[in-house]
Amino acid sequence: MATQRLRPFGLACAGVMALWVLIAYAEAGHAAPATADEIKLPAALLKPNPENIEDLRAIESHVKTIVAKVMPAVVNVKPEAKGPGGGGQGSGVVISEDGYVLTAAHVAPAPDKVFVITFPDGKQVKAKSLGSNGKQDDGMLKIMEEGKYPFCEMGKSSDLQKGQWCIAIGHPGGLKPGRTPPVRVGRINAPPGTWVTTEAVLVGGDSGGPLFDMYGKVIGIHSRIGNPLTANMHVPVDQYKTDWERMVAGERWGNPPGGQKGQPIAPAWLGIQNDPDYTGQGIRIGVVVADSPASKAGLMANDVIMGLNSKRLTDFEELRSEIVRRKAGDEVTLEIRRSRETLQVKVTLDKAPQ
Numbered sequence: 001m002a003t004q005r006l007r008p009f010g011l012a013c014a015g016v017m018a019l020w021v022l023i024a025y026a027e028a029g030h031a032a033p034a035t036a037d038e039i040k041l042p043a044a045l046l047k048p049n050p051e052n053i054e055d056l057r058a059i060e061s062h063v064k065t066i067v068a069k070v071m072p073a074v075v076n077v078k079p080e081a082k083g084p085g086g087g088g089q090g091s092g093v094v095i096s097e098d099g100y101v102l103t104a105a106h107v108a109p110a111p112d113k114v115f116v117i118t119f120p121d122g123k124q125v126k127a128k129s130l131g132s133n134g135k136q137d138d139g140m141l142k143i144m145e146e147g148k149y150p151f152c153e154m155g156k157s158s159d160l161q162k163g164q165w166c167i168a169i170g171h172p173g174g175l176k177p178g179r180t181p182p183v184r185v186g187r188i189n190a191p192p193g194t195w196v197t198t199e200a201v202l203v204g205g206d207s208g209g210p211l212f213d214m215y216g217k218v219i220g221i222h223s224r225i226g227n228p229l230t231a232n233m234h235v236p237v238d239q240y241k242t243d244w245e246r247m248v249a250g251e252r253w254g255n256p257p258g259g260q261k262g263q264p265i266a267p268a269w270l271g272i273q274n275d276p277d278y279t280g281q282g283i284r285i286g287v288v289v290a291d292s293p294a295s296k297a298g299l300m301a302n303d304v305i306m307g308l309n310s311k312r313l314t315d316f317e318e319l320r321s322e323i324v325r326r327k328a329g330d331e332v333t334l335e336i337r338r339s340r341e342t343l344q345v346k347v348t349l350d351k352a353p354q
Contacts, residue, residue: 114129308334
């Protein structure tokens with residue numbers, strides 16, 4: 001997965017819009033959401049970048065409309081009881097009025113397990129896990145209580161284009177009472193293949209949550225956090241259409257990359273983001289993720305990574321390649337330049353947060 005660099009203006013806009021959306025949804029109350037036929041894209045979303053404050057306001061208004069439309073169907077997914085095959089707490093999205101829920105396979109890896117589904121308004125219902133495809137990380141649940149539930153329409157991931165705007169919603173850090181599922185705005189990094197990759201940053205607990213296009217249609221489901229943080233991975237929604245009948249039948253198949261059947265996808269993870277503006281030798285750290293292997297080993301922002309296990313490194317992609325081909329629990333030694341000192345820092349890699 002190639003390193004992606006955000007345009008500085010685009011990154012700033014995305015961060016501002018994410019904040020606007022959180023406020024906007026709280027203000028929206030229970031207003032009736034727009035239907036798909038009523039939604040028209042503003043011209044600002046068709047430009048390479050917003051050009052002025054009017055463009056930003058147009059995008060803000062549009063995102064508010066989409067969030068009001070889709071938010072009621074975004075749910076928290078939590079096993080009713082801990083145990084083998086129960087998965088972990090994550091997110092999901094209801095995609096049918098009778099209560100089918102899309103999530104990640106590593107959130108609900110085994111069939112016939114009971115989960116608690118929590119809607120943004122606090123309503124809780126029980127759901128049963130159906131089948132899952134561990135290799136592609138797509139899984140599904142069905143709400144057990146009969147009723148009519150808020151739901152979102154599935155889109156078509158094969159039509160996505162690089163640079164297209166998107167919205168990610170989920171429960172980073174797990175369910176927090178009184179908190180509406182946070183919203184992040186970003187763009188598609190590349191045309192979809194096995195995965196849809198975006199710059200919409202994910203956090204542990206987002207897994208299984210929905211990725212929307214700007215019409216409010218589900219185009220992907222959050223799978224794992226990217227390395228770097230601006231290359232996050234989502235299961236294309238078309239994969240769910242391909243696997244639908246097998247999942248409804250309760251089949252479980254496919255081994256996660258680097259894992260055994262039923263285990264969560266967990267590539268090795270260091271937990272840093274590079275400084276894209278650095279032009280010197282090595283890789284200068286821009287961000288150290290809290291509670292990551294890098295943080296626990298004492299790495300700091302502005303440290304410059306010169307090598308790994310005596311191998312010289314010239315760019316972040318080389319470092320990323322060295323990390324992802326290892327497994328959680330492996331120890332690596334990083335050569336670090338900090339001010340005028342050269343340090344050898346041992347880091348025990350961990351599983352990437354899901």
